[in-house]
Amino acid sequence: MIRLEEIDKYYSSKFQRIFVLKGINLEIEQGEFISIMGPSGAGKSTLLNIIGLLDEPSEGAYYFYDEPVHKLKEKKKTEYHRNHIGFIFQAYHLIEDLTVYENIETPLLYKGVKGKERKAIVADLLDRFNIVAKKDLFPQQLSGGQQQLVGIARAIAGKPNLLLADEPTGNLHTDQGKMIMDLLKQLNEEGMTIIQVTHNQEFANYGSKIINIVDGMVEE
């Protein structure tokens, strides 16, 4: 489903080229549940952003369902991202002037889901995450963990084929973290391919495979 070949990502300043990812080769099959770990600054978020079509590699090839997506135009990448991918951001990136309800509903609007079904999906997620009372509030009125839960709900609402989760439990209490991981495990058993970045060893073990990234390279 996902094939990365010799992916490099660097930033060029006037005097030097800072390599963030070097020679990444990766193959991920449909239905897998992968955990990516590594120190701060290793390049994990950068890698996830490239897989999620939110960022471009500087060199190398990315085949998504065998299609060379690194060659696609911006518009086509955005379409792929919206139709196939759910993304849980490390810094949440909720829309500040939309309510909790509207934030979760957004991917369903893009997918053209009918009003009645949208209502049911959002209501179910608000209930599962115990944030029904917050549905009409705005992101700045929520606690850190509540914002993270809204980010998770938004990412899974559209039942994407591929879920990319960047530190999905960083601001959650251990019980809530477990609740989220059990939910991800269930979604994976129902067919969702999941790639998570996590610093939590216990939660990393929910995946079938752990990939370690150190200094921009996959550690063998």
Add this chain to the structure above:
Amino acid sequence: MIRLEEIDKYYSSKFQRIFVLKGINLEIEQGEFISIMGPSGAGKSTLLNIIGLLDEPSEGAYYFYDEPVHKLKEKKKTEYHRNHIGFIFQAYHLIEDLTVYENIETPLLYKGVKGKERKAIVADLLDRFNIVAKKDLFPQQLSGGQQQLVGIARAIAGKPNLLLADEPTGNLHTDQGKMIMDLLKQLNEEGMTIIQVTHNQEFANYGSKIINIVDGMVEE
């Protein structure tokens, strides 16, 4: 050093009053190292913001060094905050248009520290946290964990009497989290009073006491 008496914090909407903190009574002595724990939405950040003079209680009294600070004007509170308190924010709140170096240096400028000494303090922190290479970058060019480290460096640069840390290790790898907690322990042994909010049981145990907040109240 810190005495909270019958602190309430609520938000009023047209139909109801949402209580975030109810009847909080707390006494914290100089030199203590306290850990606050509890579920998402419990009111922990809200409590820390009130203690840090960044937010006001709706009811009740707050004595800081025996002074009724809840009665102070905005300007006086800001002065207290800058002279006595270091704050590590759950969402970092770095200044986007200042470099890493300038972000860390900011509290030292407020304290009137001389140029040569400022240079030494910032250089030492960049080195300790292994982010010297990032000193001229801006916050958006850093990884999540790197931003968190800059937030921590900024909070402790001015050697404040009181350090308030809201989830200081949420985005750090376990080893880096331990490095930060060992540093906090050392600062506490040198006299700094520390109150941290954390979801991490292991790191909570670095404190001498754990306070549990559930639904806006201290759990006895």
